[in-house]
Amino acid sequence: MPEGHSVHRIARQIERNFVGKTVTASSPQGRFHEGAAILDGLTVREAKAVGKQMFVEFDDQTWLRVHLGLYGAWDFAGEILMDATIASANGRMGQTNQRGTDVEASIFDDAGENSLASIGAPRNTRVNVRMSEQTKGLGDESLQWPPPIVGTVRLRLLTDDVCADLRGPTACEVQTPEEVAAVIAKLGPDPLVGDTTVGEERFVAGVKRRNVAIGQLLMDQSIVSGIGNVYRAEMLFRAALNPHTPGKDVREDTLRAMWRDWVQLLSTGVETGQMMTMDDLDPEAYRRAMAHRDDRHWVYHRAGLPCRECGTEIVLEEMQARKLYWCPRCQA
Structure with a gap:
């Protein structure tokens, strides 16, 4: 199950790439058809994480709550502007808890993961980035726009140049501000x-x-x-x-x-x-x-x-x- 750090990173990607933009929302899988219809044509105002849950605010005080659960993940595609809130301006990233160390961002692990680069210095790249328990770059598979639907996509958020596909979440629902506050109040x-x-x-x-x-x-x-x-x-x-x-x-x-x-x-x-x-x-x-x-x-x-x-x-x-x-x- 994705732990807290992953959900905060996803919220930052939503914040950086969707806030202030009007989205086309759809549910290719069909299970979130009614919710997507509510979000369609609205503008994203805020994205935030609390623990393992993410909340995205749209116009009209409409909120989207997502809990990825065991199998959920977000795929981002398009001209992604990577989050830079914790990266240095020269594209290198120091370690928060490592003394006197500065490590280059281009480190791939044995599963093909490059998590340092996935949240590095700001840059526009046409990429697909999978965000879940581990953040995996899937590569530049296609320049087709919008990107083709792959697998069972519960929710697609689309702008002129950025796409976010949500797959396999435990929870994906539209909420009121009061409902969001009630969920957060129950969290540690x-x-x-x-x-x-x-x-x-x-x-x-x-x-x-x-x-x-x-x-x-x-x-x-x-x-x-x-x-x-x-x-x-x-x-x-x-x-x-x-x-x-x-x-x-x-x-x-x-x-x-x-x-x-x-x-x-x-x-x-x-x-x-x-x-x-x-x-x-x-x-x-x-x-x-x-x-x-x-x-x-x-x-x-x-x-x-x-x-x-x-x-x-x-x-x-x-x-x-x-x-x-x-x-x-x-x-x-």
């Missing part, structure tokens, strides 16, 4: 939305009043927004915290440190497009980590392998039907 704090100090207090209070395992609470979007399976495992390891510890028993200073860690990790994820959770890598180690997913995490996807810190075999178990990776020694 997001480090990139509102005051981080207020968010920290909400997070700590929400965890401390629950007699539920911290490994479950981190995935509860009413407690904290945006954390998924990867960030959960990595944050628990970085905090040296047993995932089965009841929330009410976790030390307050540990919870505050975890919130601040989430602030950093989410910002880094939005910047790089990768869930980079290892700190203080030298330039070569960082390049390897960006190129190979197995080299950028402490415990995630490392079941049966030795812990990078103590050598103990990493454990894999199920928690709420999701895979949980942790070190039984470092997180005892």
